[in-house]
Amino acid sequence: MAQFRTLDDIADAAGKRVLVRVDLNVPVKDGAVSDDTRIRAVAPTITELSDKGAKVILLAHFGRPKAKRDLTQSLAVVVPALAAILGRPVAFADDCIGPSVTKAVAALADGGVLLLENTRFHAGEEGNDPAFVDALAANGDLYVNDAFSAAHRAHASTEGLAHRLPAFAGRTMQAELEALDKALGTPVRPVVAIVGGAKVSSKIDLLENLVSKVDVLVIGGGMANTFLAAQGHDVGKSLCEHDLADTARKIVKAADAAGCRILLPSDGVVAWEFAANARHETVKVNAVPADAMILDAGPATVKEIEAALDKAKTLVWNGPLGAFELTPFDAATVAAAEAAAKRTRAGTLLSVAGGGDTVAALNHAGVAGAFSYVSTAGGAFLEWLEGKPLPGVEALKA
Ligand SMILES: Nc1ncnc2c1ncn2[C@@H]1O[C@H](COP(=O)(O)OP(=O)(O)O)[C@@H](O)[C@H]1O
Numbered sequence: 023m024a025q026f027r028t029l030d031d032i033a034d035a036a037g038k039r040v041l042v043r044v045d046l047n048v049p050v051k052d053g054a055v056s057d058d059t060r061i062r063a064v065a066p067t068i069t070e071l072s073d074k075g076a077k078v079i080l081l082a083h084f085g086r087p088k089a090k091r092d093l094t095q096s097l098a099v100v101v102p103a104l105a106a107i108l109g110r111p112v113a114f115a116d117d118c119i120g121p122s123v124t125k126a127v128a129a130l131a132d133g134g135v136l137l138l139e140n141t142r143f144h145a146g147e148e149g150n151d152p153a154f155v156d157a158l159a160a161n162g163d164l165y166v167n168d169a170f171s172a173a174h175r176a177h178a179s180t181e182g183l184a185h186r187l188p189a190f191a192g193r194t195m196q197a198e199l200e201a202l203d204k205a206l207g208t209p210v211r212p213v214v215a216i217v218g219g220a221k222v223s224s225k226i227d228l229l230e231n232l233v234s235k236v237d238v239l240v241i242g243g244g245m246a247n248t249f250l251a252a253q254g255h256d257v258g259k260s261l262c263e264h265d266l267a268d269t270a271r272k273i274v275k276a277a278d279a280a281g282c283r284i285l286l287p288s289d290g291v292v293a294w295e296f297a298a299n300a301r302h303e304t305v306k307v308n309a310v311p312a313d314a315m316i317l318d319a320g321p322a323t324v325k326e327i328e329a330a331l332d333k334a335k336t337l338v339w340n341g342p343l344g345a346f347e348l349t350p351f352d353a354a355t356v357a358a359a360e361a362a363a364k365r366t367r368a369g370t371l372l373s374v375a376g377g378g379d380t381v382a383a384l385n386h387a388g389v390a391g392a393f394s395y396v397s398t399a400g401g402a403f404l405e406w407l408e409g410k411p412l413p414g415v416e417a418l419k420a
């Protein structure tokens with residue numbers, strides 16, 4: 023099915039400077055990587071190129087630093103975990119373009135691995151600015167994209183470079199597309215989608231198409247708060263994008279027209295502080311105290327999700343149902359993950375989940391291995407599911 027060149031098509035990698043786009047946007051806690059799934063996913067491509075004698079130069083983004091050097095979002099934090107997983111040293115350059123990079127690349131031995139600083143420190147990355155693409159390309163002979171989870175972004179390092187240097191798909195890029203096609207190419211209905219998490223503005227638009235592809239859309243996490251507010255509920259201090267109320271109402275209408283049932287939380291766990299073990303209460307969604315925030319779905323909502331999973335043949339899931347990193351606001355996410363895993367083990371459900379934090383949540387619940395397929399990608403996975411061309415993949419085909 024692959025319509026692009028892969029590592030198999032690189033005739034002689036030895037001594038070549040290979041710019042490898044990876045997704046190292048991993049969860050971090052107390053200054054260390056707390057879920058290394060994405061690092062493990064890109065390790066095979068890095069080690070294969072390194073073993074073939076290439077100078078492996080890694081490009082990645084980390085967080086959303088608003089196009090400026092913000093050291094709280096430096097990729098330096100992933101170097102120890104990356105080196106440990108690769109089992110070889112990883113050099114680090116404090117920029118991704120310019121003389122310091124040229125110097126670091128010159129110092130790299132054949133087979134060496136160098137990680138460049140967060141590409142999003144430069145406005146040219148998200149702007150896909152040709153001059154920035156040229157500056158990145160100046161340090162490479164070949165380009166490999168192994169960041170399927172960032173392939174929905176038409177950025178310089180995910181899209182622009184593929185037009186500027188000979189371009190190849192990495193092993194994870196290849197494997198993800200094949201696995202998703204196999205699992206969800208023709209999904210067995212009814213299909214339930216769970217969409218939660220915190221990236222409301224960047225994911226809400228794709229729900230409008232998603233409702234025509236699935237039978238039930240469970241909306242959770244911060245995404246649900248925006249829908250609840252659009253219905254007139256007071257969500258207090260919850261994470262909520264009030265200016266997206268019209269979009270939310272449009273999606274509900276589109277779901278009605280498509281015959282897709284939208285399942286919104288009927289209850290939630292509210293807290294007065296965004297902290298583990300903060301004072302909390304379970305309330306109906308029409309009784310959220312004005313000075314509190316919803317940090318998790320409540321037990322009645324979990325029961326409704328479980329009932330939807332009982333009837334489902336296929337589950338696609340991106341975005342946790344609550345702030346699962348903070349006990350006890352992991353309860354709904356863990357319960358839903360366990361319910362999906364149980365039905366998958368019983369053979370009644372095909373379950374596919376993806377996203378940096380979603381995978382971390384499934385690992386936290388101890389059930390990632392029980393899912394039919396776990397993707398590194400969240401937003402990219404949902405866009406793939408919608409049938410939207412992913413710029414990072416399309417550029418490899420060009
Ligand atoms: N009700 C909520 N309030 C605040 N944050 C939430 C809430 N529900 C979920 N989250 C947060 O959403 C984040 C994950 O969102 P997102 O990045 O969209 O998922 P993914 O990385 O799996 O695609 C988690 O860090 C989680 O704490």
Ligand SMILES: O=C(OP(=O)(O)O)[C@H](O)COP(=O)(O)O
Binds near residue numbers: 172
């Ligand atoms: O973490 C990511 O996506 P995800 O949250 O959808 O899993 C990717 O690294 C893309 O990050 P972005 O949504 O800031 O472009």
